[in-house]
Amino acid sequence: xxxxxxxxxxxxxxxxxxxxxxxxxxxxxxxxxxxxxxxxxxxxxxxxxxxxxxxxxxxxxxxxxxxxxxxxxxxxxxxxxxxxxxxxxxxxxxxxxxxxxxxxxxxxxxxxxxxxxxxxxxxxxxxxxxxxxxxxxxxxxxxxxxxxxxxxxxxxxxxxxxxxxxxxxxxxxxxxxxxxxxxxxxxxxxxxxxxxxxxxxxxxxxxxxxxxxxxxxxxxxxxxxxxxxxxxxxxxxx
Amino acid sequence: xxxxxxxxxxxxxxxxxxxxxxxxxxxxxxxxxxxxxxxxxxxxxxxxxxxxxxxxxxxxxxxxxxxxxxxxxxxxxxxxxxxxxxxxxxxxxxxxxxxxxxxxxxxxxxxxxxxxxxxxxxxxxxxxxxxxxxxxxxxxxxxxxxxxxxxxxxxxxxxxxxxxxxxxxxxxxxxxxxxxxxxxxxxxxxxxxxxxxxxxxxxxxxxxxxxxxxxxxxxxxxxxxxxxxxxxxxxxxxxxxxxxxxxxxxxxxxxxxxxxxxxxxxxxxxxxxxxxxxxxxxxxxx
Numbered sequence: 049x050x051x052x053x054x055x056x057x058x059x060x061x062x063x064x065x066x067x068x069x070x071x072x073x074x075x076x077x078x079x080x081x082x083x084x085x086x087x088x089x090x091x092x093x094x095x096x097x098x099x100x101x102x103x104x105x106x107x108x109x110x111x112x113x114x115x116x117x118x119x120x121x122x123x124x125x126x127x128x129x130x131x132x133x134x135x136x137x138x139x140x141x142x143x144x145x146x147x148x149x150x151x152x153x154x155x156x157x158x159x160x161x162x163x164x165x166x167x168x169x170x171x172x173x174x175x176x177x178x179x180x181x182x183x184x185x186x187x188x189x190x191x192x193x194x195x196x197x198x199x200x201x202x203x204x205x206x207x208x209x210x211x212x213x214x215x216x217x218x219x220x221x222x223x224x225x226x227x228x229x230x231x232x233x234x235x236x237x238x239x240x241x242x243x244x245x246x247x248x249x250x251x252x253x254x255x256x257x258x259x260x261x262x263x264x265x266x267x268x269x270x271x272x273x274x275x276x277x278x279x280x281x282x283x284x285x286x
Numbered sequence: 287x288x289x290x291x292x293x294x295x296x297x298x299x300x301x302x303x304x305x306x307x308x309x310x311x312x313x314x315x316x317x318x319x320x321x322x323x324x325x326x327x328x329x330x331x332x333x334x335x336x337x338x339x340x341x342x343x344x345x346x347x348x349x350x351x352x353x354x355x356x357x358x359x360x361x362x363x364x365x366x367x368x369x370x371x372x373x374x375x376x377x378x379x380x381x382x383x384x385x386x387x388x389x390x391x392x393x394x395x396x397x398x399x400x401x402x403x404x405x406x407x408x409x410x411x412x413x414x415x416x417x418x419x420x421x422x423x424x425x426x427x428x429x430x431x432x433x434x435x436x437x438x439x440x441x442x443x444x445x446x447x448x449x450x451x452x453x454x455x456x457x458x459x460x461x462x463x464x465x466x467x468x469x470x471x472x473x474x475x476x477x478x479x480x481x482x483x484x485x486x487x488x489x490x491x492x493x494x495x496x497x498x499x500x501x502x503x504x505x506x507x508x509x510x511x512x513x514x515x516x517x518x519x520x521x522x523x524x525x526x527x528x529x530x531x532x533x534x535x536x537x538x539x540x541x542x543x544x545x546x547x548x549x550x551x552x553x554x555x556x557x558x559x560x561x562x563x564x565x566x567x568x569x570x571x572x
Contacts, residue, residue, distance in 0.1 A: 099465050101461055101465060120464065121461065121464040121465040122467050122468060122469050122470065124465075125465055125466055126467050131465045131466075133462065133465070137459055137462040139455040139462070141457075142451055142454055142455055146451040146454075146455075147455075149448055150448060150451045150452050150455055150463075150468060151466040151467065153467055198466060199466070202467055
């Protein structure tokens, strides 16, 4: 399996502050990689740099071998990287249907599955019921489903998911988790940032742990789940 | 009675012109966060190009179309070759548009001279419609209708089309819109062209009412700014209602207390800013 995403020696700054330092990371096609760490460890910064929202100061980002670290966010999206950002960032003045309409893009590679409006409404039936509604009036869970659906209809080859369970009721969390499992079963590559560690471990194949902007551990999910010391030290859980 | 009726119609006609000017200004500001101080100059440029085309023998409607296109192209060139280089730097952008306003105004003075000129209205719209003892100039009725038609057209474009949804998404959250593949660069050019073309069209349609003279730009720009501040930047409805409100306040202010026309104009704005800093229909833009 080729690397879908490959980061090497990545440095990203917020102004003068170094938020991500010398990060190496790779996501294999068709797997879920979890990026874990405490608040401020540099997880969201890493995703933002991949999506082109922040320009890295140094280092390389390759997407199926192609360097993308100098491209703008629209070009990166068109190559096949879908972003589900922290805080969902839906457009409050657009309806649910309009979100899917403006994001829709034909797949530019041999896709296992083509994501169009019908396909995402099958995964998230609530979006079908809310089609004509303004996204600003949706519940938090529905907004999260919309944010995922909006990224899916761009027909990405990899999905960047930033805290999909943040601020959601437990029942909605399991609904969103089921949807992510379905995407994974479909063969979509996913890079996941999640604070809910049990959830992240149940979804991920590989895990990378960040602390203060640097990689402190990497390995497969079951190994991390079996290391209470590691979890406690870097993630603050047992 | 006749005074009130005819001044009301004058207010509505001025409001219509202000809407054409302010709608583009407001759209550009909402999307790009650029206060385009050259907007008044683009309005005047439209008026001069329209006048020159009519003098060259074109009929009024073709002249209006030509002026709108020409000013739209000028706007597109300004965006693509000048503003683009200053992206995200508010102060240099404002200074650039201010400088362009002076350059366009001086170029107009050089080409067309300093004498005020009147653009004749098209023949089919000369004269007045009589209602009882009241006479309403046909042309002013037309300007009012045209501005309503343009308002509805813009509303349909923004609210009912895919490109309109893209514009709203970019106004809501530019970075996120780009992250789902929307080209900010193409949207900026399209909206700047459209805003400039509307200003140019407003200039031609305003020619028969305001006449065409050096300084028209500086007379119109503050009114457009008032409209946008009153209505709220980025809001089409705000621009529409603000334009007609300012049209009435300015026209009646000048007719009733000419010495205080500007005071009467700016006082309500101070009140609005104190009570609703984002304007009557604006929302907070990040």
